[in-house]
Amino acid sequence: MAKTHVSTVINGEPVEFLCEPQQTLLDVLRDELNLTGSKEGCSSGDCGACTVICDGKIVCSCLMLGAEAEGRSVTTVEGVAQGDHLHPVQQKFLEHAALQCGFCTPGFIVAAKALLDENLNPTEEETRYWLAGNLCRCTGYDKIIRAVLDAAAVMRAEAGR
């Protein structure tokens, strides 16, 4: 079967790849582009471990075909830090020990970053609802919520608000 040629932008860089029709964006990221930060948990859109930002909105990359990325702009967990400078969400995940096994962490980081891109002052309830599509079997979620709310406070301070 003919492969589809896709031109897209990933983490700010123009990227071209060839993919099979049934390959998901997650398959392409991990297997073709060696961006293995996004994880495959359930492959059915329930766990959020594969969360990426596509044109400003979070999506499960397991529920998007690679071919659909044509002309889009995708941010993965590899694009969240600026070089060696961690994003406040990443820094606060470390400080609050908001991870144990780490498998769900990339999805949480990407989803939380997207939340704070839209809303620098989310309530705890808004944060919990926003992250309801990310499952974690280790932490019990509380440390994750604390880390995100703390990151929001840091980002508000940086923004002078």
Place this chain on the structure above:
Amino acid sequence: MPNLSFTAPTTVDEAVRMLAGSAGLAKPLSGGTDLLVQLRSGRMRPEAIVDLKRIPGLIGIREESGEFVIGAATPGVMLSEHEALSHAWPGIVEGADLIGSQQIQGRASLAGNLCNASPAADSVPALIAAHATCVIAGPNGRRTAMVEAIVTGPGRTSLEKGEFVVEFHVPKPKPHQSDAYLRFIPRTEMDIAVVGCAVNVTLDGNGVCADARVVLGAVAPTQIVCGEAAKALIGHRLDEPTMAALDAAAGRACNPITDKRGTIEYRIKVAGVLARRAAKIAFERAGAR
């Protein structure tokens, strides 16, 4: 899937040709939140996937001639972000917003939820209750159908080969008209409706119901337009005898199954309770206008 093809046409006619011209199963793709799961599990073995999202108008909401026109592939987040639609039809937006997580909302569409043809589809009852129609494109041109004419049973629709939903038309509310949608699930998020209920009411200037539509989900093979429940509301204020009549009529309309989410008896009971609660919200909203 050795012979699967992927195309992303940019016109409706091209999409129809691709869907109609495929020898095997051809599936239109909008958000893919059902289709990709079915593809992966092998439950669906299409020969062609036709991505509709590059067709102008398939994503987006516009207002024209007293209607909202919602592109078939418009994701849930765009419905919630649309202030005029959220204000006009809070029940429709609530129903769509209940589907899945924020990630799913970034992709999942009204047409996908409708054409996946689950009896429990959360965005469908409120659309039906608002007298929404859909424009369908196919090999014989375009036709318009009421939303309730699409689903014929679990996983089955009245769409012919090569046909797909292009857009939804939702009339704007009249004065003192509003809606509400509630679903019951045993948790607060991320689940499939045990029962869903949309109520759409128009009140007169004195708070008496002049017109109503009550639509139930997940209690029969398709969504049910419950005429008896609407009759129980029309001509009445929402007092306890009216609520009791509504509750009973909703329960009588149910034709549910027993499954892991609930028994027949439980679903019938919950349908009545949700009808009462949704009616209360819809009356309050309509009265406030």
